[in-house]
Amino acid sequence: MSAIQFANVHKTYSNGKTVIEGLNLEIRDRSFTVLVGPSGCGKTTALRMIAGLEEVTEGTIQIGNTNVTKLDPGERDVAMVFQNYAIYPHMSVKGNIEFGLKNQGMPKASIIERLKKVIHLVGLAQYTNAKPSMLSGGQRQRIALARAISKEPGVFLMDEPLSNLDAKLRNQMRSELIQLHQTLQSTFVFVTHDQIEAMTMATDIVIFNEGKVMQVGTPKQVYNDPDNIFVATFIGDPGMNIVKLGTACQMGFRPQKAKFTMKEQFQGISVTGEIVTSETLGLECLNHVKTNLGNMIVKSEEELDFGQNVSVYVMEEDLYFFDMNDNRIREPHQIKQLSQTILLKEGVRVAREHPTAETAI
Numbered sequence: 336m337s338a339i340q341f342a343n344v345h346k347t348y349s350n351g352k353t354v355i356e357g358l359n360l361e362i363r364d365r366s367f368t369v370l371v372g373p374s375g376c377g378k379t380t381a382l383r384m385i386a387g388l389e390e391v392t393e394g395t396i397q398i399g400n401t402n403v404t405k406l407d408p409g410e411r412d413v414a415m416v417f418q419n420y421a422i423y424p425h426m427s428v429k430g431n432i433e434f435g436l437k438n439q440g441m442p443k444a445s446i447i448e449r450l451k452k453v454i455h456l457v458g459l460a461q462y463t464n465a466k467p468s469m470l471s472g473g474q475r476q477r478i479a480l481a482r483a484i485s486k487e488p489g490v491f492l493m494d495e496p497l498s499n500l501d502a503k504l505r506n507q508m509r510s511e512l513i514q515l516h517q518t519l520q521s522t523f524v525f526v527t528h529d530q531i532e533a534m535t536m537a538t539d540i541v542i543f544n545e546g547k548v549m550q551v552g553t554p555k556q557v558y559n560d561p562d563n564i565f566v567a568t569f570i571g572d573p574g575m576n577i578v579k580l581g582t583a584c585q586m587g588f589r590p591q592k593a594k595f596t597m598k599e600q601f602q603g604i605s606v607t608g609e610i611v612t613s614e615t616l617g618l619e620c621l622n623h624v625k626t627n628l629g630n631m632i633v634k635s636e637e638e639l640d641f642g643q644n645v646s647v648y649v650m651e652e653d654l655y656f657f658d659m660n661d662n663r664i665r666e667p668h669q670i671k672q673l674s675q676t677i678l679l680k681e682g683v684r685v686a687r688e689h690p691t692a693e694t695a696i
């Protein structure tokens with residue numbers, strides 16, 4: 336049992352800076368939980384508090400059934416992998432992996448057995464006696480992973496371990512980590528600022544901003560059903576378009592859901608605009624469109640020209656509404672009222688007709 340529980344955790348650094356305020360969070364046993372958020376929001380601080388590398392100012396942290404708040408790192412059944420690998424350059428691959436186990440006083444025969452197992456698991460068997468300097472960044476990160484795995488902890492803590500790798504290797508390591516999680520069946524807590532990394536690897540995502548949890552859910556939940564504008568715009572590539580509808584509310588829709596042509600039986604909004612830029616991604620284009628509601632991005636397969644006049648159509652079911660405090664409006668009759676009254680007033684027409692009726696202003 337290695338669920339992790341933060342109960343009313345506060346962290347104020349010795350310089351008086353409060354980084355985390357009243358954090359309540361449960362990380363499920365055996366989940367692959369990714370803490371994601373912008374730089375400086377407190378992800379590393381939260382992870383280091385789980386590890387026992389950083390003191391908790393107030394509140395408690397529990398791992399399994401144990402209150403670990405005052406325990407030393409070595410007593411917590413956790414292992415941590417850092418962004419900069421933290422491996423010893425003068426030691427061989429083998430030496431680096433064995434080091435922690437020797438320190439724990441593990442019998443030699445057990446060390447040999449563990450070493451053999453993990454070195455195969457991370458694909459470094461042929462480099463057993465090599466020095467880290469002979470290896471690539473990805474291989475060095477695997478040494479750090481092997482060292483963590485060799486401890487057979489209940490909880491793996493990883494702080495942006497893929498950030499120093501190039502894009503291709505990062506992709507490969509992502510899928511290796513997913514497999515590793517399935518093999519080891521332990522709790523993974525992975526920190527990143529990269530929402531794509533979070534979406535692809537997590538079973539559970541925790542979205543952080545300024546030391547506060549903005550939403551917890553599966554990748555699908557936080558993408559399809561964001562609780563607030565922060566999550567809606569942080570998750571997704573690119574994030575959700577948000578336009579202010581006067582002083583009453585804000586409306587959002589995904590760039591993938593906006594179209595330049597109206598489907599038959601269309602029911603939704605349309606707004607006219609002008610193409611500002613069009614970035615080609617290969618198969619698709621990111622079109623930046625200037626409209627009287629503000630700028631928005633439309634992801635489309637067709638490439639449009641600078642200055643071209645367009646109409647943007649979004650189906651009613653693909654619209655999201657938020658209040659002026661950026662929180663999601665979920666009340667069905669409130670949503671209905673908004674799409675019937677405010678949209679019309681603000682120059683966005685709710686189109687309920689066949690495409691022949693051009694309803695945009």
Ligand SMILES: Nc1ncnc2c1ncn2[C@@H]1O[C@H](COP(=O)(O)OP(=O)(O)O)[C@@H](O)[C@H]1O
Nearest residue numbers: 348350352354373374375376377378379380381
């Ligand atoms: N030892 C420290 N003393 C004072 N402030 C710190 C210390 N470590 C981090 N901070 C501050 O705490 C905030 C959160 O940092 P951190 O947890 O590293 O964020 P993240 O990992 O999300 O980028 C930042 O503003 C950072 O400057």
Ligand SMILES: [Mg+2]
Nearest residue numbers: 375378379380
């Ligand atoms: Mg960090």
